[in-house]
Amino acid sequence: DAGVTQSPTHLIKTRGQQVTLRCSPKSGHDTVSWYQQALGQGPQFIFQYYEEEERQRGNFPDRFSGHQFPNYSSELNVNALLLGDSALYLCASSGLGRGTEAFFGQGTRLTVV
Amino acid sequence: GIQVEQSPPDLILQEGANSTLRCNFSDSVNNLQWFHQNPWGQLINLFYIPSGTKQNGRLSATTVATERYSLLYISSSQTTDSGVYFCAVTGGFKTIFGAGTRLFVKA
Numbered sequence: 109d110a111g112v113t114q115s116p117t118h119l120i121k122t123r124g125q126q127v128t129l130r131c132s133p134k135s136g137h138d139t140v141s142w143y144q145q146a147l148g149q150g151p152q153f154i155f156q157y158y159e160e161e162e163r164q165r166g167n168f169p170d171r172f173s174g175h176q177f178p179n180y181s182s183e184l185n186v187n188a189l190l191l192g193d194s195a196l197y198l199c200a201s202s203g204l205g206r207g208t209e210a211f212f213g214q215g216t217r218l219t220v221v
Numbered sequence: 222g223i224q225v226e227q228s229p230p231d232l233i234l235q236e237g238a239n240s241t242l243r244c245n246f247s248d249s250v251n252n253l254q255w256f257h258q259n260p261w262g263q264l265i266n267l268f269y270i271p272s273g274t275k276q277n278g279r280l281s282a283t284t285v286a287t288e289r290y291s292l293l294y295i296s297s298s299q300t301t302d303s304g305v306y307f308c309a310v311t312g313g314f315k316t317i318f319g320a321g322t323r324l325f326v327k328a
Contacts, residue, residue, distance in 0.1 A: 150318035164314035196262050209269035215262045
């Protein structure tokens with residue numbers, strides 16, 4: 109049973125560019141959440157997708173957007189990249205309902221130069 | 222929004238020692254998890270524990286939801302226990318992480 113998988117694992121982009129990160133949830137899970145983790149800090153919630161809709165959003169600008177596909181996989185898009193967007197981006201999947209255990213992928217390490 | 226505080230922020234132990242990590246949260250939650258983040262960034266699930274007590278080998282955890290705190294116990298620590306331990310709580314559909322406890326176990 110494959111766990112949560114993310115791609116790519118590492119990425120280098122230039123300021124002003126756009127980036128797309130991908131996440132496949134754990135088998136049987138239908139909810140995907142995205143997090144940004146800056147160096148030395150805890151992960152910060154970006155948003156959650158369920159039934160192909162953004163269900164909840166954290167304090168991130170509109171440059172951060174997402175999508176969920178019918179097979180429950182998800183993408184995180186970041187436009188007009190800033191140096192401060194350099195971070196580890198984590199995807200988590202969980203099952204139905206609010207009180208279910210979340211599992212994380214290995215993350216995508218984004219560097220903006 | 223919900224605030225999550227973890228203590229201590231840093232902890233250095235001699236191999237074989239025991240430790241207790243604490244997580245306080247500011248509001249009622251419907252989910253609480255403990256994670257260990259390895260040096261490569263992978264978050265490893267330790268406990269899913271919105272309430273009660275669980276044990277897994279040398280690790281155990283207790284959450285007292287009515288008093289809004291959770292404890293993670295590590296017994297007979299090993300060098301492989303080193304890393305960052307995070308508490309994460311979920312209110313509604315939003316999950317908030319604490320700042321973590323950075324543990325270093327010396328051989």
